[in-house]
Amino acid sequence: MRYLAESFALDALRRGRSVEQFLGPANAAGRLGVRYVEVRPKGGRYEIFLHTVEDAGHETFMDLVEFPPLNPDNNEEEFGLLITAAGDPLAALQAAEDCTGAVRHRWVNATMAQDEYSDFVQAGRPQHSSPDGHPWPTPIGQPAQ
Secondary structure, three states, rough: OOOOOOHHHHHHHHOOEEEEEEEEEEEOOOEEEEEEEEEEEEEOOEEEEEEEOOOOOEEOOOOOOOOOOOOOOOOOHHOOOOEEOOOOOOHHHHHHHHOOOOOOOOOOEEEOHHHHHHHHHOOOOOOOOOOOEEOOOOOOOOOOO
């Protein structure tokens, strides 16, 4: 099974492992991109990073961390934009969900968001919902489509 049960996501974070979630397509100034959120343990805290990168992949290149930032003028986006931090794993997941629209039942282990991206590419890059029919989260501050 691809998605982590809440207890497994929390355990991964407690063990010092990141969890992430593919959030779907993004657009900036007419350029196509994708978004994913990462919760990363660091120094007894849990940092939440939003990654907005060019949709530079294809059937044989799916490594999201290698994609360039969608907005190269924003230096913070080279390694993701730190949006908040929390003191415990559950609060970190909740903060990530509140800030990005991520949902509790779709967290995956680190690097597995690229499998979600692969499904997205193979399904023809659907704009309104994931290949399994789950609606893409609405970015904070933007109206639902």
